[in-house]
């Protein structure tokens with residue numbers, strides 16, 4: 001995977017793409033338990049200007065719980081409350097534009113099964 | 115300001131109450147050391163994730179009487195192997211049952227990490243280790259020579275001192291990076307993003323649908339074929355007592371580059387005509403996602419420095435061919451603990467003294483396995499022709515071959531893999547073929 005401006009995307013064959021069902025991620029999130037830190041987010045966009053320049057914005061898709069969404073003003077919104085702390089966005093953002101820390105001790109996802 | 119005397123001191127600190135961490139704490143506490151086991155979650159296991167099945171050989175090595183202590187296992191793995199999903203909705207099963215898989219206690223058990231890890235940490239507490247939950251370690255405390263002498267946490271007055279720290283922080287090894295044991299973060303091409311659903315079903319329904327005689331029998335299957343959209347990846351199915359775990363992992367670079375939504379890929383897999391009837395009517399108990407370090411030996415950090423060692427996923431100790439990490443985490447945690455105990459006897463916690471940890475690992479399967487994989491990865495890099503030959507083998511020949519013969523699959527399987535008796539060997543044989551296939555597709 002190329003990083004920075006050299007990052008480019010690939011496309012699935014049309015037939016495979018069409019075989020992907022629409023899923024409403026909130027239907028999955030209700031199965032998860034969290035201790036939400038209401039005071040501070042453990043995820044931050046370092047520089048929204050970089051996001052504005054990021055052509056493909058893959059974080060909108062690859063986050064397994066849909067933490068990243070596009071706001072009306074075009075900015076990237078971070079619903080850190082839903083994060084399962086997998087680490088994908090820290091290493092998967094082509095511009096390394098996400099400041100990723102662990103939630104404070106005791107906060108964040110609390111798997112019941114895992 | 116703390117004065118010398120007010121400092122919180124232990125003989126050893128373990129970061130992370132996962133499998134590696136609680137093992138290390140258990141061993142050191144048993145040897146009489148005063149151990150702090152620091153965990154960021156509300157309790158042990160709350161952050162931890164796997165498929166999955168836990169191997170008992172590693173557990174037995176640390177706790178020979180583990181069965182008497184009533185581990186919270188789900189079903190034993192009495193049937194294991196591979197399922198191949200075809201695009202037209204077919205399913206070819208290549209599984210073994212009986213033989214060694216019928217042993218007591220079983221070679222492996224299904225489990226929930228959020229439950230099992232609590233019990234495993236309790237075994238460490240029973241030996242005298244102090245579990246400190248809801249506490250994140252944020253940095254190291256070092257002396258003027260750079261030797262690690264403790265950790266700082268996100269608690270007020272949260273500095274904790276010890277002459278040796280064992281880092282068992284899991285795949286997101288930020289502390290390991292901070293300590294300079296590795297000079298780069300994870301590479302998307304070297305980690306798998308794995309996600310699954312735990313789906314509740316009545317016990318009898320599971321037995322009937324999966325062809326299991328009763329709840330003393332369980333299936334662990336790796337699922338290949340029409341699972342990951344033709345991209346590098348592998349699915350899995352595990353039967354618990356009253357739920358099944360169904361999920362898949364894909365290399366993160368592919369997920370990012372193809373802009374896939376993991377939950378859509380998972381839903382597509384769950385709707386496959388061979389999978390859907392198995393989970394029909396089941397209730398979603400939990401969805402989740404986690405990374406698996408797949409880089410093997412290439413991505414291993416330096417394993418020790420003055421006053422610190424690193425074990426488990428944090429050190430990329432996962433057999434990338436089979437996604438086995440629990441056994442390696444446990445054995446590595448144990449070997450790090452033995453090294454720390456010896457260091458206490460000698461009163462020497464220098465990098466030189468702790469280098470014994472690596473020597474111990476070399477003696478055991480861990481570094482051998484990892485090296486084997488490195489050689490294999492190199493081999494593939496230098497033999498591109500193999501990358502063309504094998505995926506065909508996996509996707510077409512193998513699937514057709516196993517379904518085309520009129521012979522019962524079990525008999526056929528026995529004939530082909532006659533000498534392969536154990537699950538490990540079986541996984542290895544098919545895993546090697548699989549990794550060839552992976553390499554072909556550019557994983």
Ligand SMILES: Cc1cc2nc3c(=O)[nH]c(=O)nc-3n(C[C@H](O)[C@H](O)[C@H](O)COP(=O)(O)OP(=O)(O)OC[C@H]3O[C@@H](n4cnc5c(N)ncnc54)[C@H](O)[C@@H]3O)c2cc1C
Nearest residue numbers: 130132133134154164165166167251284308426427439440
């Ligand atoms: C989907 C999936 C399926 C898998 N299936 C299998 C399988 O079937 N069989 C198998 O053998 N392996 C499997 N694995 C691999 C296996 O789960 C891991 O290798 C294993 O969990 C590693 O254990 P660990 O102790 O190194 O790390 P972890 O279990 O990740 O533990 C790390 C611990 O450290 C804590 N921690 C991290 N940072 C800090 C900090 N700064 N301060 C305090 N605490 C901290 C975390 O909260 C956590 O408790 C699977 C993995 C995945 C993701």
Ligand code: SF4
Nearest residue numbers: 051054057059093097
């Ligand atoms: S966070 Fe990263 S991937 Fe997402 S829009 Fe910003 S730069 Fe792009």
Ligand code: SF4
Nearest residue numbers: 063083084086087089
């Ligand atoms: S860590 Fe994982 S779950 Fe959390 S925001 Fe990043 S990609 Fe999403």
